[in-house]
Amino acid sequence: MSYLEATAKFYTEVAQSPQVGLCCVQSSPLQLPGLKIPCKMQEMNYGCGTTVHPAELANQPTVLYVGVGGGLEALQFAYFSRRPSAVIAVDPVAAMREAAACNLQIAAKENPWFNPSFVEIRSGDAFSLPQLDASVDVVAQNCLFNIFEPEDLTRALKEAFRVLKPGGRLQMSDPIATRPIPAHLQQDERLRAMCLSGALTYDQYIQRIIDAGFGQVEIRARRPYRILDCHSYNLEDNLLLESLDSVSFKVSIPEDGACVFTGKTAIYTGIERFFDDSAGHILQRGVPAAVCDKTAAKLASLIPKDVVVTNSTWHYSGGGCC
Structure with a gap:
């Protein structure tokens, strides 16, 4: 059987x-x-x-x-x-x-x-x-x-x-x-x-x-x-x-890979009011923004370390950017 x-x-x-x-x-x-x-x-x-x-x-x-x-x-x-x-x-x-x-x-x-x-x-x-x-x-x-x-x-x-x-x-x-x-x-x-x-x-x-x-x-x-x-x-x-x-x-897979959201956020901690990574992600200082895991990894690798990336919460209900 x-x-x-x-x-x-x-x-x-x-x-x-x-x-x-x-x-x-x-x-x-x-x-x-x-x-x-x-x-x-x-x-x-x-x-x-x-x-x-x-x-x-x-x-x-x-x-x-x-x-x-x-x-x-x-x-x-x-x-x-x-x-x-x-x-x-x-x-x-x-x-x-x-x-x-x-x-x-x-x-x-x-x-x-x-x-x-x-x-x-x-x-x-x-x-x-x-x-x-x-x-x-x-x-x-x-x-x-x-x-x-x-x-x-x-x-x-x-x-x-x-x-x-x-x-x-x-x-x-x-x-x-x-x-x-x-x-x-x-x-x-x-x-x-x-x-x-x-x-x-x-x-x-x-x-x-x-x-x-x-x-x-x-x-x-x-x-x-x-x-x-x-x-x-x-x-x-x-x-x-x-x-x-x-x-x-059912959306197209971006050239740099699919976007998977697991509840991570990115928080800009620098001296400017905003942070723009020139890839479509603008972070307001001190305000958590939901990001996909792919973007979280890129932002976490930045030098100087002006962006804090939080861990997955394994819960996501919309918002943010990928």
């Missing part, structure tokens, strides 16, 4: 018999005024973070959601795009599609603003999305892409890039590993399906996104997710997994 077949079997099981806390972080779903999440949806919250970032969802975007799960995030996206087929939810597992459709019917009874027609559920997978080129504003997936083998991950990222409009956003939440996961765990198909053994390291994960063509990546959150302890998983040392929420933009 391939890992994809094992994954389909596993998610058929959890669609029919929900496993509370299967892989979600221990936090409540995003709370929004007038939105009530049915209990069944909360039980089927099989994500590791969130992909629903309200600041990214102005003007009722068309959202392609890959891996519908119990429908929780599809419902949350529909909150911002209240029109038929505004959210297109794709899943290869028939039992999961059926469970999500039932949950959305329950949601319609509990939320007067919601109509199930807002979410169109389709059969399909991440490697061949049932959508035209450059046709959606947002592609989202939560705790799905980490299941894939590295080359399949690249295929999925390129498919997301294909269907996004220019300037569109890929909104993802996936586990990452703080060090490479040993082969004996990577090859365990059930652990991979459970989002415990397929994770890449942060650097590997971000590079795959850039290699797919995304010119800007912004980290929304990075936090502890699970730990693979040495006793249960035959490891020499405990291995920490983290949950990474990111938004990647």
